[in-house]
């Protein structure tokens with residue numbers, strides 16, 4: 001919860017603040033304790049007054065409790081914090097869990113996103129939504145923002161429907177799609193995969209990674225920089241793709257990460273068939289980034305740069 005402060009006018013945006021603490025524009029990051037949230041909150045701290053929105057939040061400045069499945073909780077969080085910018089990272093991000101628990105997936109990924117978009121529209125907050133390459137079936141090599149979504153998994157279905165709902169509710173929204181984010185976790189219990197892999201390799205445990213799923217990965221820090229750059233551009237809206245300049249298999253990515261972490265690439269073994277019982281995943285999720293490249297100063301990294309930045 002917020003500490004009450006003055007009701008002065010924010011110099012940057014000119015908007016009235018119920019709880020003004022600094023002269024910086026205020027960014028509400030919803031899902032701030034997740035994998036991406038920890039990177040974005042860190043990256044945004046210099047230019048923004050960051051408010052971390054999480055289901056469970058300490059009662060102290062800079063934090064707000066928000067459960068996106070609860071419309072009243074969302075409305076209350078926006079009314080209390082009055083953000084200039086809201087970034088929605090909160091999601092049920094486990095594709096296999098979404099496939100099995102469709103009701104929960106819809107409640108969080110679709111209806112939760114709708115609640116947040118509605119609140120952002122009502123409070124005139126600039127809004128960025130994080131979507132996924134899973135909106136595509138992965139049957140062709142290279143997707144632009146104009147390609148029609150063709151999701152294979154229920155997770156992809158929820159993201160596709162959320163994108164459409166958000167763009168109706170708040171046409172000025174930025175929808176940022178990416179396929180595979182790499183990096184070490186800022187906190188335990190997030191979607192980050194690198195900690196677990198490096199821990200296994202450091203005790204000599206081999207890892208099986210699919211050689212039939214191709215993605216253009218992006219590291220969490222670079223992704224956060226692109227989010228911030230898009231949000232700085234006031235007249236930008238619509239869908240954008242972000243990812244490395246080239247796509248590689250999860251297996252090849254694993255070999256490169258293992259080598260960079262100082263372990264033998266032999267610890268990474270190619271998985272040839274999908275594991276039974278898992279949600280369907282597209283074979284080739286190469287997101288083309290020409291649209292982003294045309295407007296951003298940040299350059300699109302190569303896969304080698306993505307890997308290097310994970311360790312910086």
Ligand SMILES: NC(=O)c1ccc[n+]([C@@H]2O[C@H](COP(=O)([O-])OP(=O)(O)OC[C@H]3O[C@@H](n4cnc5c(N)ncnc54)[C@H](OP(=O)(O)O)[C@@H]3O)[C@@H](O)[C@H]2O)c1
Nearest residue numbers: 031033034035036067068090091093130132180181190191
């Ligand atoms: N990581 C990737 O490779 C990847 C790829 C494509 C797209 N994305 C998208 O990027 C976004 C961020 O992903 P991530 O990797 O940071 O995921 P993450 O580590 O799983 O973080 C998701 C966060 O959402 C929160 N959350 C879940 N349900 C909530 C609810 N009802 N109300 C409020 N918060 C809730 C979780 O909070 P709790 O800790 O309380 O559960 C968690 O902190 C998601 O939209 C995801 O779909 C990620």
